[in-house]
Amino acid sequence: MLSEFEIIQACFNQPGLAAVPGDVVRLGIGDDCTLLSVPSGKELAMSLDTLVAGVHFPEGADPMLVGYRALVVSLSDLAAMGAEPAGFTLGLTLPAADQDWLEGFSAGLKEAALAFRCPLLGGDTTRGPLTITIQVHGLNDAGKAILRSGARPGDAVYVTGSLGNAAFAIRELLGTEHMHDSARARYEQAFYRPMPKLALGHAAAGVVSAGIDISDGLLADLGHVCRLSGTGAQLALAAIPVGVPLQEYLPQQEALALALTGGDDYELLLTVSAVHEQALVALGEMLGLPPVRIGVITDGDAVECLDASGKPVTFAASGYRHF
């Protein structure tokens, strides 16, 4: 059985994953604290997410996928603020020092850490029910972060990618026992390997008026933007980019409902004033993530969905709620 110190050394303080000292990271893993230096003109963005086995990912899931996903979903919060990653800290609670699990998990973390230049800065390791807490630290130009509170009536609402894929994927992964390998790989990609839109978020800071990443579901997350901005919004249902597998396998209304309420896609929702709209579209196209215009911010106080004839339609559930 590995000791806590051996786990940290072998799995976490490893090349490629652990931070090497530089301009921002003054001191990484090993001492009582990590030391970060925030360059002048920058501010530190921090976000913490906790993933509980059996709640946020299935018990028994491939540890490599769990590790990869744990980091990228936190990076998505940095993307939504327009921040560039500096590094992350890890709080890991494990039922046992299972070496195979730890190797897979740290390999998944390392892949994401390298891909998105976000090294491991430190953490804590304890025994208990499997729980992963990640705090990401990023840098913004001071005063330039994208906030949820900046939307104004008349702004256009844009979304990247397509919606409902992760919610559909996890339903299939949990509900279908015998799955073809290629189908499994596709669904695992959708749920476990979402793409944090870091480059677009960073480029869009200063262009967009507000932004959020879609973790709870489009209606719920747009609702957060509206509440904090003191606005409403109108969505054109015909413009919602419904994920292709949903269109193929679900009745049209069910596909649309899942695209509106299913979480875990980690696409970006951005609002933008008319003067900057073309700049946002051009940025998205340049970065290979053309955003889709799905609606407009209003001076109301609710998110309304309109069908092709302009008639309001309501959807029951809106977003995942823990309590």
Ligand code: ADP
């Ligand atoms: P302390 O008892 O002072 O909390 P620890 O033994 O918990 O110290 O941690 C020793 C060092 O190892 C610290 O630098 C801490 O940041 C790092 N560390 C512990 N657990 C992890 C982990 N899961 N991932 C990364 N670094 C870790």
Ligand code: MG
């Ligand atoms: Mg500790």
